[in-house]
Amino acid sequence: MGACKVHIPIKSISIQNLKVGEMMKYTIKxxxxxxxxxxxxxxxxxxxxxxxxxxxxxxxxxxxxxxxxxxxxxxxxxxxxxxxxxxxxxxxxxxxxxxxxxxxxxxxxxxxxxxxxxxxxxxxxKNYDYVDPYNVEERDILPPIALVSNFRKFTP
Amino acid sequence: MAMKRIGVFICHCGRNIAGTVDVKKVAEEIGKREDVALATTYIFMCSEPGQKLIEESVKKYNLDGVVVANCSPTLHEKTMRNAAARGGLNPYRVEIANIREWAAWPHEDNPEAATRKAIRIINATIEKLKANASLEPIEVPVVRRALVIGGGVAGIQAALDLADAGIETILVEREPSIGGNMFRLSETFPTLDCPQCILTPKMNDVAQHPNIKLYTYSEVESVEGFMGNFKVKIRKKATYVDWDKCTGCGECLRVCPINVDSEFDLRMAKRKAIYIANEQAVPLKALIDENTCIRLQFEKKVKEGKIKPKKNVKICSKCADVCEPNAIHFQNNEEIVEEEVGSIIVATGFEVMPAEAFPELGGKYPDVLNSLQFERLLAPSGPTAGIPRRPSDGKVPESIAFVHCVGSRDPQSGVPYCSRICCMYTIKQAMLVKHALPSTAVYDFYIDIRSNGKGYEEFYHRAKEEYGVNFIRGKVSKIYKVGDKYRVQGVDTLTGRIVEVDVDMVILATAAKGSEGVKDLAKKLRIPYDEWGWLKETHLKLKPLETPVGGVFIAGAAQFVKDITDSVSQGSGAAAKAMALLSKPQLEKEPLLAKVDPEICAGCGRCKDQCAYGAISIDPVRHVAVVNEALCEGCGACSANCPTTAIQVVNFKKGQIIRAVDVLAEVF
Amino acid sequence: MGKKIMFYPGCTLKGVAKNLEDSTIESARILGYDFVELPNWTCCGAVYGLAQDSVKFTIANVRNLIKAQQYGKEIGDNRLVAVCSMCYNNLRRAHIDVMKNRDKLHTLNIFMDEEPDYEGNINVLHYLQFLKDDVGFDNIAKKVKTPLKGLKVAPYYGCLLLRPDEVAIDDREDPHIMENLLKTLGAEVVDYPLKNECCGSYHTVDKREYVAERTYKLVSIAKEVGADVIATSCPLCFFNLDRRQEIAKQKHGDFEHMPIVYFTQLMAIAFGLKSEDVLHFDRHYISPREVLAPWL
The missing domain is CATH 1.10.1060.10 (Alpha-helical ferredoxin)
Structure with a gap:
């Protein structure tokens, strides 16, 4: 698994998880x-x-x-x-x-x-890691602020 | 003589009051007072039977004072006073206890506290009422003339209506011609009339009406006096041309060597240093712009000692040389004239924010214009003869983007309100582009189309169905130049996509504000205004033309941005208001004014300094303050500043107020 | 020896952005200032925490401000200059945040009981502000030995010098401070409409394709408006605009490379400081050497 784990095409995540007929309807409860x-x-x-x-x-x-x-x-x-x-x-x-x-x-x-x-x-x-800090490519060339800011936004 | 037989009438105001305040309980509690002869409730005190109840109770119970507990006195104080008067009670023995805005509405969540508070408010009002004196209105004379400030369509309409009613009317306009913003427009929505066709007849009527005295290129310098008796100083700015002689032939314009941006064309065209405002100006007279005329500039510098003229130097006088009637004299003919009027109508109109105020939307680029500038490019009488062209290179645009709500609905970097006319004029401009250039693509970026007028929604549908205008719902965030084109970075919030389009020209529908300088004028008139330069009406719904200063009315976009229909209606409305005032031989004035007790007054003059109406003077012989009843508005600023209570407002005397406050201040 | 001014370098200047650090310190020296590194500084955190219910991202910055308070008293100057946009943004936001929310400051002061309380008088400045207001562009002009005549520069501010409003060093929609500096150095400044747009920031770690798209757009438009180089002050912007040109080129056949420089490097060159010890062109993915050759 490389650094770029968000390579899934756009408009796929939320759509894939929905059943037919749910996508265009939302019931306010x-x-x-x-x-x-x-x-x-x-x-x-x-x-x-x-x-x-x-x-x-x-x-x-x-x-x-x-x-x-x-x-x-x-x-x-x-x-x-x-x-x-x-x-x-x-x-x-x-x-x-x-x-x-x-x-x-x-x-x-x-x-x-x-x-x-x-x-x-x-x-x-809830202790969710969006990126895995131990598995980052280009660690040698990325500036420290890139890593610090990324981990701050994407890890607990 | 303190009152002993007071009637208290508690209004339900439907559920407005009774839904929160327990009116029965209030009546019960108030009824226990010894000085109260009657405490009762009714569903709508302002209704016919409600008023009848007061009228008959005054007679039946021989009441010597009345408290009506209902809404704000600005709404129904007069109604209630008249009702009591019909029963034979002096109207100034009626007081309003405002239990709707003060008790019911703010405490909807706590009916019990609201009820207690209502009782407290009524008790305090009774305490105040008990020392009220019976008063008679004061009579003041009326000057049967009117002043209209602002010669746009609202002011023109007001002046014509007044003049037609036989009232001598003075119309003051600061620009060289009347016509206002409407005269700048290409065509008008939703009828697509051109202002040159529908406004010029009215402009000419103004010029020729025997009852209208027109001062253009003039400004109001000062206003003194009061309702029925205003003294106004008007500054006629220097034109350097004798307008009695000038025929408006325009020969001078042809020879003048100086070119500057035209104010009328909003920088979309040039004019000369000597100029006529526009081709159909009323009056059609030439004037010299002292800031750009080389001769006047030279003379000014000589006068200031900045340069020494060489002998025999020939200074430009080309305009004067060709002027057959010899009207151009280069003399500073600024003049102050004084007029007396009984009523004033303020119709100062609006302006739109400059495109430059929005750098993120490309306001600095020459082909990014605000809507009023674009009107000039669409106007058949404008610099491009109605065929829009890019100011940068004169190219006819193959595509145009319109952006709505630029600065409007944007409290962070513009104004919080909807500027009201932009949706419709933008749709109109889009249509006119398609008229002039059928193959030009038009993109209209809107947030909400607001088409709430007669024929407006239908007009919008025509643009969509018949004209091929592309409407995209979403606010543009950035516009920048790429090569020869302007890249519009927008969004379509309906499909949920970012939208980008390259166009040749961009028109920003920038927010409207009150006219420049209106705040200074409002200060002279002592009428209130808000931070965006809109003049404030007395009551948004029920007194939209009135101001707190008696005899001063507002009309058209001076109050808030309006379309032509509404501006004309308001012009007529304000004229009717002024006529009603001026049709009386004498004016009645509320007698609730400041009164001086000369026995106590030490003549210190503090009250005089505080008076915003110039109503107080110090008698040099007796050395006491004297109130001019005609000027006094009864505001009480004098009384609050008097160290000895020598000056007090009738029926708002210190004892009355203190007793009322004492009752209010009891701990719950 | 010049006048001592506290300098906050930040992590990145100590590593990959040596070119920014040295050109900053050396250009300041020419102007008569001795940029002294703030003793015992800690990382600024790079991005400011936006959660209202947390102070965790403010601690390190306030600690830095306290250190500046101590050292500032020693050298008799309360100015703390940063050149990295992220460091500037964080330190300045932290200062404003705790000054506005005294409860927050109180909590932090108690939490850091080993340190003295922050008194709130540190003036956090970006180097550009320092150059404009404290040095003055007139004085900078006097030090120019090699005017950058003919060099067309696109000034690029990115986000953190201009947003949010409370930390903006200039008009956020149409800033001119860097333009004016570059003109002082003799350079020709192009009207770069994307000068305040984001480079994609920290997504360069896990979504570098997205950042490459940003780089493609930002560099292409700079080319379109006629720029030879893009000047920036942020090491992350620098990295994204410079390094991500590699992917941009792979994806877009029409893409043309453009060197990215720090404005401080251009200043150094104009001041006659042209050695690799100051400029460190080896740190650039797209070397600016060729474009800048006429002035080197």
Whole structure:
């Protein structure tokens, strides 16, 4: 297993896990405003995700959006609909580069980078390793800040 | 004489109050007071039967004071006072206890506390009421003339309506021609009328109306006085041309050697240092721009001693040389004129943010324009004769992108509100591009299409169905130049894809704000405004044309950005308001004004310094403060600053307020 | 001996980015400043923690600030200069964070009871800010021996000098500080529209294909607007833009290589410091030697 473990083609992870007929339907079972995991994401990120009005500027400015399976603006919509499960299966939070382009341009001042981090944290805090620090290629040429930042974002 | 037979009427306001406050209990508690003769409740006090209840109770119980516990006094104080007056009670013996906004609404979650608070508020109001004096309104004379500030479509409409009603009207416009932003437009949505066709008749009517006195290239310098009696100073800016002689022939423009950006064309075209605002300007008069005319600049420098003129030096006078009527005199003819009016209508309009304010959207590039600039390129009378061309190279664009909501709905880097007209004018501009250049591709990046006007939604559908405009839902984040093209980096939030398109031109629908300088004008008029330069109305829904200053009304986009339909309606509305005021021989004024007790007053003048209305003077002989009742608005700033309570507002005397506060301050 | 200024190098400058460290220290020396390494500094953490309920990513930075506080008192100067964009961003954010959230500072001060409390008066500066505000471009111009006349440079800021807003060293959408410096050095600056776009950052470790796509776009557009080189201040941007050209070339036949340099290397060259000891061109994947030859 090399360093690049996210070589699966785009739009595959979440789709593969879904059964036929589930992909285009979502049943709201609970008021998303009362969903504990949505609240946890709000608490960790410090962002009121309900203030997003779906202008899309986070997505259009995102340098990594073309590699994502869910667009940044859609992340807010999934949260506003209380669908944290889809976000936990998605690639998007792990493709965000925390470049803050969305954060500084968001018209309502939402820090989407922090929301992405909160979604990652939900998994990392369960001792989940997104990358394996012992199995990194090019260790000799990568600058230390690349490794430090990568492990900080992708390991507990 | 303190009141002993007070009637208290508690309103349910449907469920607004009664849904939270236990009105029965409130009536019970208040009824226990010895000074209360009647405490009762009714579902809607403002309704006809509600008012009848007050009127009849005043008679039946011989009430000497009334408290109505309902909503804010700004809504129904007058209604209740009139009702009591019909029963024979002096209207100033009626007070409102606001238990809706103060008790019911803020404490919906705690009905018990809301009920206690309502009782407390009513008790405090009764304490205040008990020392109210019976008063009669004050009468002041009226000057039967009006001033309209701003010669855009709203101001033009207001001036014409007033003038038609026989009221002598003064119209002040700071630009050299009337017409405002509307006159810059190509065509108007949703009818696609051109302003040159529909506005010029009105502009000419203004110029020719016997009841309208037009001051263009003029600004309001100062405003004094009060409702019915304003004294206004107007500064007519220097034109260096005698407008009585100027025929508007335009010979001077042809010979002037200086080219500068045209204000009317928003930098999309040049004008000369001597210029006429536009070809259909009203009035059609030439004026010299003192900042760019070489002769005036030279003379200025000589005057300032910066340069010494050589003998026999010939300074440019080409315009004057060709002027047959000899109108160009190069003399600074700035002048201050004074006018007396009874009412003022402010119709100062709006402006849109410059494209340069948005560097991430390519605002610095020459072919990235704001919407108003693009109107000039679409206008048949504009610099490109209605065929849009790129300012950078004059090329006809093969593709154009429009971006909605640039700075609008963006509290972080623009304004928090929706600028209201952009959706429709952008759709219109897209259509006009297709009219002029059918093969040009048009991409319209929107967030939400807001088409809430008569015929607007249908107009949008026409753009989609008949004109071939491409609508893409998502806000653009970045625009940059690649080669000869502008790369638009957008998103389609509906399919969930990043969208990139290279175009020849970009139009940014930038946010609208109140006109530049409107804040200074508002200060002169003492009317409130917000941080974006919109003038504040007295009540958003029910008094949208009124301001807190009596006799001063607002119309059109000065209040908030409006389309032409709404601006014209408001112009007429404000004119009607002014007419109602000016149709009276005398004005009645609330007598709740400051009064001085000369026995106590030491003449220190603190009240005079505090008065925002210039209503207080110090009598030099008796050395006491004197209040001009016509000017006083009864705000109480004087009273709060008086070290001896010598100056107090009638029915808001210190004793009354202290007693009311004492009741309110009891611990729950 | 020049005026002593505290310098925070960060991990990467001590290893792969020797070219950045030496060109920074040596260019500062020419300007009359002695950049002294902050004693006992620790890693900045590279990325700032965004979880509101955690202080773990703030500890190391505050510890560094405390060290600067101690040493700053010794040399009588509270400025702490960093040149790596990530180090600058982290130190500055930590400072602002604990100044805004005094509870957080209190928690950290208690946690690090072996250290004195952080008093909050360390002025974290990026080298570009130091050059503009403290040295002045006029004074820099006086030291230029080899004007970089004719060299077309695309200034590249990346993210962390400009975002988030509270740490921005210039206008985040249209910065000019590096442009003005490069012009002072005599270089021709191209209008590079992607100067504030992300390079893909830490994804270079596990998703290098994605980063190579970013590199392809960033370098191609720089070429398009006429640049000979891209100048940066961040060792991670440098690595991604430089090294990932290898994959970009494999994937895109039309891709043309372009050397990446640190702005400090250009400064050193303009100041006449042209030895490999300062420039370390051996650290570059795409060697800038050929492009820069006229000035070397």
């Amino acid at each position: 609970k008021d998303p405003h009362k969903d504990e995991r949505v609240q946890e994401i709000i608490d960790i990120s410090g962002q009121n995700i309900f203030s997003c009005y779906q202008c899309g500027r986070c997505s259009s400015g995102c340098p990594m959006a073309e590699f994502m399976d869910i667009l940044p603006n859609q992340v807010f919509m999934f949260l506003q609909e209380g669908d944290v499960d889809t976000l936990l299966q998605a690639k998007t939070p792990w493709i965000c580069a925390a470049c803050f382009t969305c954060t500084v341009r968001c018209p309502v001042g939402l820090d989407l980078a922090a929301v992405m981090e909160a979604i990652r944290e939900l998994q990392l805090r």
